Amino acid sequence: MTARPVAICCGEPAGIGPEIAAKAWAALRHDVPMVWLGDPTHLPADTPWTEITDCKDVDATDALPVLRHDFPAPVTSGKPTFENAQGVIDVIARGVGLVTDGDAAALCTAPIHKKVLMDGAGFAYPGHTEYLEALTGAPRAVMMLASDALRVVPTTIHIALADVPDALTPDLLRETIQITAQALRDQFHLPAPRIAVAGLNPHAGEGGAMGRQEQDWITDLVADMAEGGLDVSGPWPADTMFHAAARSRYDVAICMYHDQALIPIKTLDFDRGVNVTLGLPIIRTSPDHGTAFDIAGRGIANPTSMIEAIRLAHKMAQGA
Structure with missing residues (x-):
C-alpha cells in the first residue's frame, strides 16, 4: 500500500x-x-x-x-x-x-x-x-460519472433544462471534450481514448427538423476535433447511444445536459457509479x-x- x-x-x-x-x-x-x-x-x-x-x-x-x-x-x-x-x-x-x-x-x-x-x-x-x-x-472542472459499464460527461451540469441551449456553446463543448480526453490519457491511462458525442435534440436534430444546433455547429466542431487527431465521433442520437453494442464502441460519452448523462449510468449501474472531477x-x-x-x-x-x-x-x- x-x-x-x-x-x-x-x-x-x-x-x-x-x-x-x-x-x-x-x-x-x-x-x-x-x-x-x-x-x-x-x-x-x-x-x-x-x-x-x-x-x-x-x-x-x-x-x-x-x-x-x-x-x-x-x-x-x-x-x-x-x-x-x-x-x-x-x-x-x-x-x-x-x-x-x-x-x-x-x-x-x-x-x-x-x-x-x-x-x-x-x-x-x-x-x-x-x-x-x-x-x-x-x-x-468537468464532472464525469464512471462505472465498469459506462463513463459519461455532461457538458452543462446544474442548470435548468430551459437554460441548456443558451449555455451550450462551441467553446464550452470543445473545452469539455479536450479536458475529458486529457484526463482519460493521464488519469485513466487510455493512450487513445474513444469519445462519442451525443446530440442535443431528439434524433440529433434529424437534419434540422427537430433542432438546428447539430446542423449549425456541433457536427462541424466534432469533425474539426477529429481532424485534429482525437478519436471523437458524433453527434449521435442519445436514445441509441447506451445499449451494449453502442457502448462497446467508445470509452466515454459526452452528453449535453445533466439528465442525458446521469439517467443511463444510474439505470445501468446505480450502486457502482462514481463521480470523478476532471480538470483539477x-x-x-x-x-x-x-x-x-x-x-x-x-x-x-x-x-x-x-x-x-x-x-x-x-x-x-x-x-x-
Whole structure:
C-alpha cells in the first residue's frame, strides 16, 4: 500500500456519509490506506476509530484513522442543521489542502446537501465540482460519472433544462471534450481514448427538423476535433447511444445536459457509479448519490458507491 492515504471528507453529517464511510473502511481497510476527516461523534456507534494528527499514521487496519474536525451543533440523523454547514465546507477545503500539499494521495467526498450549505453558510457554488474548481484554481472542472459499464460527461451540469441551449456553446463543448480526453490519457491511462458525442435534440436534430444546433455547429466542431487527431465521433442520437453494442464502441460519452448523462449510468449501474472531477490538479472522486436523509441513522445505507469511489481514487493515484 502507498504511504499516502485517500482522504475522505465527512459530507453532511446528518446524512448517510459517516455510515457509508465506516462501511467502506471495513471493506477496504486491508487494501486501501484512508483517513476520515470529520467529527468522530458522527460515526456509527460501533465504528472503531483512532484519532491521528498526521496522514503518515494510517497503517493500522484495526481502527478507522480520523483527522478530527469537531462540529458546533449536535447531529440528529436525517435532520441537518444550519449551524454545521460551515463545518462541512471547511472539511472539504481541509481535504483539498491535504492532497495539494502531498499529504494525501487523493480526495473522496461524501455527499453534501447544497441548500443547507447555501442557507446555513452562504455557500456560493452549485455543488462540489464548482467549489473544488475554486479551491484548486483550476480554469475549469468537468464532472464525469464512471462505472465498469459506462463513463459519461455532461457538458452543462446544474442548470435548468430551459437554460441548456443558451449555455451550450462551441467553446464550452470543445473545452469539455479536450479536458475529458486529457484526463482519460493521464488519469485513466487510455493512450487513445474513444469519445462519442451525443446530440442535443431528439434524433440529433434529424437534419434540422427537430433542432438546428447539430446542423449549425456541433457536427462541424466534432469533425474539426477529429481532424485534429482525437478519436471523437458524433453527434449521435442519445436514445441509441447506451445499449451494449453502442457502448462497446467508445470509452466515454459526452452528453449535453445533466439528465442525458446521469439517467443511463444510474439505470445501468446505480450502486457502482462514481463521480470523478476532471480538470483539477488533484484526484477527486465521490459516490454517485445524495445524503439520503430518509434512511440516515438506520444502518441500512448501501456503501457500494462509496467503496467504488475510494477504490477508484486509490487506483488513479497509483497510476494503475
